[in-house]
Amino acid sequence: MNLYNIKHPEQQVNFAQAVRQGLGKDQGLFFPATIPQLSNIDELLALPLVERSQKILRALIGDEIPADKLNAMVKNAFTFPAPVAKVAENIYALELFHGPTLAFKDFGGRFMAQALATVRGDGKITILTATSGDTGAAVAHAFYGLENIEVVILYPKGKISPLQEKLFCTLGGNIRTVAINADFDACQTLVKQAFDDEELRQAIGLNSANSINISRLLAQVCYYFEAAAQLTAEQRQNLVVSVPSGNFGNLTAGLIAKTLGLPIKRFIASTNANDTVPRYLQTGEWQPNATVATLSNAMDVSRPNNWPRVEELFKRNGWSLNELGSGALNDAETETALKAQYAQGYLCEPHGAIAYQVLKDQLQEGETGLFLCTAHPAKFKESVERILGIELPLPDALDKHNKLPLLSDEMDNDFATLRAYLLK
Template sequence: MNLYNIKHPTEQVSFAQAVRQGLGKDQGLFFPETIPQLHNIDELLALPLVERSQKILGALIGDEIPTDKLNAMIENAFTFPAPVAKVADNIYALELFHGPTLAFKDFGGRFMAQALATVRKDGKITILTATSGDTGAAVAHAFYGLENIEVVILYPKGKISPLQEKLFCTLGRNIRTVAINADFDACQALVKQAFDDEELRQIIGLNSANSINISRLLAQVCYYFEAAAQLTAEQRQNLVVSVPSGNFGNLTAGLIAKTLGLPIKRFIASTNANDTVPRYLQTGEWQPHATVATLSNAMDVSRPNNWPRVEELFKRNGWHLSELGSGALNDAQTETALKAQYAQGYLCEPHGAIAYQVLSEQLQAGETGLFLCTAHPAKFKESVERILDIELPLPEALDKHNKLPLLSDEMDADFAALRAYLLK
């Protein structure tokens, strides 16, 4: 598999290099030089999740990793289901919260851990990543206890849910967590600064597990196929997918699935008040505002890192950005959407509620709608209980971490302090 740096196309790397390196020159994102067209899609969709994913990722990655090794990586990573649930007559939910950390990022995090363990070289590796909520837990649990791999996770202090924080800030051992006195965009900026520091990169073997890393992104492609596999052939022909969007890795993965040949009619990028992309699609002007804290904190991103990959896909496929739907909800609208879902008999959480509401407003006659549920409602226990006036029991995965003390350090958004922290 050959990949190029979107900012500097002459910088080209293998899949293994891209996994180890994370980012290219000038913080450029790596992207596949070619994306194959898969044939016999219906036959592919008839396969079980793991077997189908082995064929999809095998086609994307090529023969760089031996087939038996790649198949084992996928089998070890994808050990949980991604069921589709009916919410309304023509609207379905893809539930991506049945993994060990109850969030969609378990797919990408676990596959990346398998990939890095396979392609790594000798010496220390330090995974540095920023999280707006769910990435931290998925990465922490995927890499927990792996030898010679240290993980440092930055997150905005007080801007993720308490249960999200407990899920990855209570592990210890090779997992270090840092609460940054700023927003997620500042955390992400610190990660990018670290990658620009060549000396630091070499000393600590720096890598990132954000959706910056191509291995995470490719893994996410697989659950779009899994969703389609659970729908009828007729529903698939007019399928509209609403993606709760923050850093836009999830939407990028869906667009790659469409490029591969998965029959998705169109996508909708659904955001909260951090609506840089919906405004850009309406006006043609990229004008990020200051990030604001919302109920859907994993989407509190004003400068989405994966947007260049989205534009690259549209350009390469000859699509026009006007074909991409979008919408944004404020917190009051999010609460109303969550209540509407619950009244229909479906328990969701703020991110999925936004994706559902924007989808329901834009779905046209004859179309089948699918929205992504990216996290278990219990991860947002306080807000879901308040909004719906219910008591929500904690799943065991959350309950056991909720009883443990936080092990996080705290730091201002200062790169010199972070650099010293990484070197100690």
């Protein structure tokens, strides 16, 4: 598999290099030089999740990783289902929260851990990543206990749910977690500064597990096929997919699936009040505002890292950005949407509620709508209980971590302090 740096196309790497490096020169994102057109979509959709995903990732990655190793990577990573549930007439939910940390990030995090273990080579590796909620848990659990791999996770203090925090800040061992006194964008900036520091990168074998890492992104492509496989052929012909969007890796993966040949009519990027992309699509002006805290905290991102990949795909495929739907909900509208879902008999959480409502508002006659449910409602227990007036039992995966003490360090938004922390 050949990939190039979007900022510096002359920098070209293979899959193993892209996985090990994470980011390219000048913080550029790696992107596949070619994405094949699959001719056997119906045959693929008839296969089980793991077998189908092995074939999709083989088509994307090529022969660089021996077939038996790649098949094992997929089998070890995708050990849980991604069911589709009917929510309303012509509207379905793709439930991506049935993995070990109850969030969609389990797909990408677990596959990246398998990929890195396969291509790592010698020497120490330090995974440095920022999380706005769910990435931290998925990465921490995927890499926990792996030899010679240290993980450092930055998150905005007080701006993720208490249960999200407990899920990845109670492990210890090779997992270090740092609460930064700032917002998520500041955490991302610290990660980028670390990658720009060549001396630091070499000293600790720096890598990232954000959706900037190509292995995570490619893994996420697979569950779009899994969603389509659970719909009828007729429903697939006019399928509209609404993606709750923060860093825009999830939408990028969906667009790669469409490029491969999956029949998706159009996508909708659904955001909260951090609506940089919806405003950009309406006005043509890229004007990020200061990030604001919302009920849907995993989407509290004003400068989405993956947006250059979205634009690159549209440009390469000859698509117009006018074809990409978008919408944004504030917290009050999110609460209303969550109540509407619950009244129809479907229990969701703020991120999925936004994706549902924006989809419902934009779905046209004859279309089938699918929205992504990215996290288990219990991960947002406090807000879901308050909004819906119910009591949510904690799943075992959350309950056991909820009883453990937090092991996080706290740090101001200062790169020199972080640098010293990483080197010690």
